[in-house]
Amino acid sequence: MEALAILLSPLIAFLLIGLFGSRMGDMASAVLCILGGAFSFLLSLWTTSKALSEPFAVKLYDFMPIGNYTLTLGLYFDALSSITTSVVTFVATLIFVYSVGYMKELFGQWTFKFYAYLSLFLFAMLLIVLSDNLLGIFFGWEGVGLASYLLIGYFHTQKKASNASLEAFTLNRVGDWLFLFGIIATFYLFGTLSITEIFGKVQAVDKALLGLACLLLFGGAVGKSGQLPLHTWLPNAMAGPTPVSALLHAATMVAAGVYMVARLYPMFENSPQSLKVVALIGGLTALFAALAATSHTDIKKIIAFSTMSQLGLMFLALGLGDKMGAMFHLTTHAFFKALLFLSAGSVIHAFHHHLYEIYEAGGLKRYMPATYASFLVGALALAGVFPLSGFWSKDLIIATAYHVSFLWGVLTSVVSFLTAYYIFREGFVLFHGEERFRGRQEGEPHESPGVMVVPMVLLAVMAVVAGFFEGWYGGVLGVKKELHLDIALLSTFVALSGIGIAYLVYVRGFVDPHRVYESLKPLHTTFREQFFTERLYHNVLAGGYLFYSKILYMTAERQLIDGLVNLTYPTVRSTGSLFRTLQRGKLNFYVLSLSFSFLLLLALTLLWR
Numbered sequence: 001m002e003a004l005a006i007l008l009s010p011l012i013a014f015l016l017i018g019l020f021g022s023r024m025g026d027m028a029s030a031v032l033c034i035l036g037g038a039f040s041f042l043l044s045l046w047t048t049s050k051a052l053s054e055p056f057a058v059k060l061y062d063f064m065p066i067g068n069y070t071l072t073l074g075l076y077f078d079a080l081s082s083i084t085t086s087v088v089t090f091v092a093t094l095i096f097v098y099s100v101g102y103m104k105e106l107f108g109q110w111t112f113k114f115y116a117y118l119s120l121f122l123f124a125m126l127l128i129v130l131s132d133n134l135l136g137i138f139f140g141w142e143g144v145g146l147a148s149y150l151l152i153g154y155f156h157t158q159k160k161a162s163n164a165s166l167e168a169f170t171l172n173r174v175g176d177w178l179f180l181f182g183i184i185a186t187f188y189l190f191g192t193l194s195i196t197e198i199f200g201k202v203q204a205v206d207k208a209l210l211g212l213a214c215l216l217l218f219g220g221a222v223g224k225s226g227q228l229p230l231h232t233w234l235p236n237a238m239a240g241p242t243p244v245s246a247l248l249h250a251a252t253m254v255a256a257g258v259y260m261v262a263r264l265y266p267m268f269e270n271s272p273q274s275l276k277v278v279a280l281i282g283g284l285t286a287l288f289a290a291l292a293a294t295s296h297t298d299i300k301k302i303i304a305f306s307t308m309s310q311l312g313l314m315f316l317a318l319g320l321g322d323k324m325g326a327m328f329h330l331t332t333h334a335f336f337k338a339l340l341f342l343s344a345g346s347v348i349h350a351f352h353h354h355l356y357e358i359y360e361a362g363g364l365k366r367y368m369p370a371t372y373a374s375f376l377v378g379a380l381a382l383a384g385v386f387p388l389s390g391f392w393s394k395d396l397i398i399a400t401a402y403h404v405s406f407l408w409g410v411l412t413s414v415v416s417f418l419t420a421y422y423i424f425r426e427g428f429v430l431f432h433g434e435e436r437f438r439g440r441q442e443g444e445p446h447e448s449p450g451v452m453v454v455p456m457v458l459l460a461v462m463a464v465v466a467g468f469f470e471g472w473y474g475g476v477l478g479v480k481k482e483l484h485l486d487i488a489l490l491s492t493f494v495a496l497s498g499i500g501i502a503y504l505v506y507v508r509g510f511v512d513p514h515r516v517y518e519s520l521k522p523l524h525t526t527f528r529e530q531f532f533t534e535r536l537y538h539n540v541l542a543g544g545y546l547f548y549s550k551i552l553y554m555t556a557e558r559q560l561i562d563g564l565v566n567l568t569y570p571t572v573r574s575t576g577s578l579f580r581t582l583q584r585g586k587l588n589f590y591v592l593s594l595s596f597s598f599l600l601l602l603a604l605t606l607l608w609r
Helices: 001-026 026-053 079-100 112-128 136-150 159-191 197-200 207-224 233-239 244-253 254-263 265-269 272-295 299-319 323-350 368-383 387-403 406-431 452-476 485-506 513-519 520-530 529-579 586-609
Strands: 054-064 070-078
Touching: 001 026, 001 070, 001 112, 001 244, 001 513, 026 070, 026 079, 026 112, 054 197, 070 079, 070 136, 070 452, 079 112, 079 244, 079 323, 079 452, 112 136, 112 244, 112 254, 136 159, 136 207, 136 233, 136 244, 136 254, 159 197, 159 207, 159 233, 159 368, 197 265, 207 254, 207 265, 207 272, 207 586, 233 244, 244 254, 244 520, 254 265, 254 299, 254 323, 265 272, 272 299, 272 406, 272 520, 299 323, 299 387, 323 452, 368 387, 368 406, 368 452, 368 485, 387 406, 387 452, 387 485, 387 586, 406 485, 485 529, 485 586, 513 520, 520 529
Parallel strands: none
Antiparallel strands: 054 070
């Protein structure tokens, strides 16, 4: 019962807020949303302690019979799903609390719907994490897609937000179709969708078909986690409220792709060619997004590109055979990435939601000390500086990369260097230097209220200490890893080098970055435009599709179909006019017509004989 309550708690909160939120009010809806997440988190601690001793399953009900097989829905608790559930519910609950302060200025504008969507988001993610079969994962998969569409486009009166939600929905549909075909292929191969049953049969199936199924499933992960080539929606999703950005990038949705591959890892392990594709896509995305982040100036988009890059490293680790490193980095990433987004949201909140570019602020350190400290902790963890959590989890991936191939190792080091540079570039521009916000608003910026600061402090604590649980985490997953001193020293040097360059440029002013950008304008523009992939999708693919649709509308629709329909009008009118003359309303005319018709039929009958 307790295991089922973890899943149902946010669902009940969603239903109650959706049905009665307009009567309860925004604050009551927020409290109910928080209680739903907190209750799930507390129960997840109990189930985690139980699952670590012995995995267990909870059957819900039989969904649909297919021949001799019945599709069922159920939950499965083992070390991987239980720990992930605890992390997801913990981070989500803190984001829910934070959103009370962040969204307070918008209370009275149907904000209760926002909290309903947040609860739906958490429920769908938990369904992905806890389902014991691919059918339940697919339902959760579609649920997070729906919730993200509603939340990204929450400010629906803003064209940027509505376009971003539509783009996220469209690109995710591409991935979802691949994922659905992957599920069908898996059922064809194994005759079951149960995860534990699939693992028991994975050695006996055709390897070529297994590889195809894995690639299709991975296609779904590419869409959900914003990897190349289905990536453009993820940075544009920053048009939604900041709590949505934090939830989207730290605890739900984008983490679903990495988790799904890790959940089905025995399938991928038995398809080495599929793992090579996973590694290639992950590595390219990690470098691609890191380069894009170095040239962007949007407060949240820089962090969004960071998410793309870190997820790419996780997929790279999975592709190279390091499931434990990928999942541990996913865990620590949830803490410091949520922290970075909430810190950025605190800055946006201080300017009444009217500041989004880093160069519109500056010198905020003395006005917002708690926010500055939180951002600094998150940035150090993301950069991988000892002893913060990112150092421990990222080093696992870097060590694996160097162990497999020197080329992969160099790529991870380059990504780590760029990561340290662009995240501290953002921090130094926002919190140091001249106060560029003068004249933009009345009064001075101020620290966020306690309801926003407390979640940031708790996440900062976790961003510091979570890395020390590496040995325990590997132990419960059955994988023991040791710290490589040479890799640790190398990654520390790389991170400090990136931070040092950012400091010299944006604090000490040794180099004018704008002059550098101008001198390297073609390269800078290429990075900023994401290697022109966004323009390709928006202008060529989407624009071409719309142009083609207009041509079809003007030719096939207006000329052909409407023309054929319009041609029937004079024919019907003429025929109707002819037959109308026969309806005179005079009895003698009807008798005459019947007599004439009878004689005509009689004559035809006689002639026929």
